[in-house]
Amino acid sequence: MRILAFMVLGVVLFSGCKKDSPKAPEKVDLIAPAKNSECTPVQSDGDSSSIVRFTWGASDFTESYVLHVTNLTTGTVQSKNTTNTIETLSLTKGTPFSWVVESKNSEITNSTSSDSWLFYNPGSQISHVPFPAELTFPVQGSTAFKDVNGQIELKWSGNDLDDDIESYGVYFSDENPPTTLLRTTDAGVKELTVGVTSNKVYFWKVVTTDAEGNISTSAVSEFKTR
Incomplete structure (x- = not known):
């Protein structure tokens, strides 16, 4: 009986000490600028640029985010690390962009990326270049x-x-x-x-x-x- 009691106690102690595996950060839902739309800048930032606001939903098991915005004309990428779900960037006017948000936490090496959305930062142009297919x-x-x-x-x-x-x-x-x-x-x-x-x-x-x-x-x- 003593042996059985020790075995049961060992199982209980082992179960109590066992840690749950770390959970991967979940994918965020993008909100604005809306997909395949012309955004509404917060304000002008000189003759050639304007400030654009980016908004997304919070994701579970996430400590921080990385916002990536790609100029689809030049291929240049602007990235911004943040713990917020709202950020702004200065972007070239009259230009198409794509944006994506990475979710990260310190317990998992790999990050989780959102969908990629396209938008147009308006300028003085009358005709818009098509979004890349x-x-x-x-x-x-x-x-x-x-x-x-x-x-x-x-x-x-x-x-x-x-x-x-x-x-x-x-x-x-x-x-x-x-x-x-x-x-x-x-x-x-x-x-x-x-x-x-x-x-x-x-x-x-x-x-x-x-x-x-x-x-x-x-x-x-x-x-x-x-």
């Missing part, structure tokens, strides 16, 4: 399975504040960057079937053109076939 499938860096005909369907989405996109030029190649124009589609067509070979890496991008002749180019995405 978002390449949605195959997912960047993924392995895609070809169908029985040896084909894969490329899919993307596009937005323009003027709603005057005219065409998408799809560039596709096994070389990076892809320089071969596979096809130009009308604004209403946002998917294209391509022939591929197994166990090969492919690269693709989409160039968007609107009625005013404004052009934007997506990032290059890659995937491997199986």
